[in-house]
Amino acid sequence: MFRVTRPLANALKRTTGIAGLAVHPNPLPQLTKTYEQTLQVLASIPQSSVYRQGVEALTLRKLNIVQNANGDIAAVEKQLDDGQIEEALDVASDELALAAKMVEWKSWEPLEEKPEAGQWEYAATAPPS
Numbered sequence: 001m002f003r004v005t006r007p008l009a010n011a012l013k014r015t016t017g018i019a020g021l022a023v024h025p026n027p028l029p030q031l032t033k034t035y036e037q038t039l040q041v042l043a044s045i046p047q048s049s050v051y052r053q054g055v056e057a058l059t060l061r062k063l064n065i066v067q068n069a070n071g072d073i074a075a076v077e078k079q080l081d082d083g084q085i086e087e088a089l090d091v092a093s094d095e096l097a098l099a100a101k102m103v104e105w106k107s108w109e110p111l112e113e114k115p116e117a118g119q120w121e122y123a124a125t126a127p128p129s
Contacts, residue, residue, distance in 0.1 A: 016086050027085045028066055028073065034092040035063040041099040049108040055099060062092070 013023050024030060038059050045052040062080060069076045073085050082088040 016084050018084070018087070021084075021086050021090065024086050024089060027089050028069070028071060028076065031066050031076075031085070031089050031092055032063065034089065034096055035059050035066065038092065038096045038099055039063070041096065041103060044103050045099075046108050051102055051107060055095065059095070062088075 016023055039056065042052050042056050042059070047053070065079045066076055069079070077083070077085050077088070080088050082091055
């Protein structure tokens with residue numbers, strides 16, 4: 001009798017079951033490359049930027065998980081907790097694109113125009129009625 005184990009099932013994976021998200025033939029090297037590219041883009045943002053600090057810490061954590069998994073996709077999926085590996089790759093690609101946009105927008109610089117009074121006040125900070 002032939003028994004399909006998790007590694008064998010991953011090798012035989014034909015679909016993610018998610019419309020529009022194809023199975024990646026070799027996701028871990030691509031995920032590593034995407035995380036490294038994100039870190040390179042973030043290096044051009046000042047270290048004082050809160051965006052850089054947050055994304056850099058998260059990306060380094062995820063890169064460490066991928067590098068220490070020794071090619072075990074199931075272990076990466078479990079530790080990243082981002083769903084299937086293709087979903088994690090999709091999120092990583094989106095973060096890379098956003099980081100490039102943040103560099104383009106220079107989001108760390110002060111606003112060009114002074115905000116209107118009360119623009120940054122939210123309902124949670126208002127006194128109870």
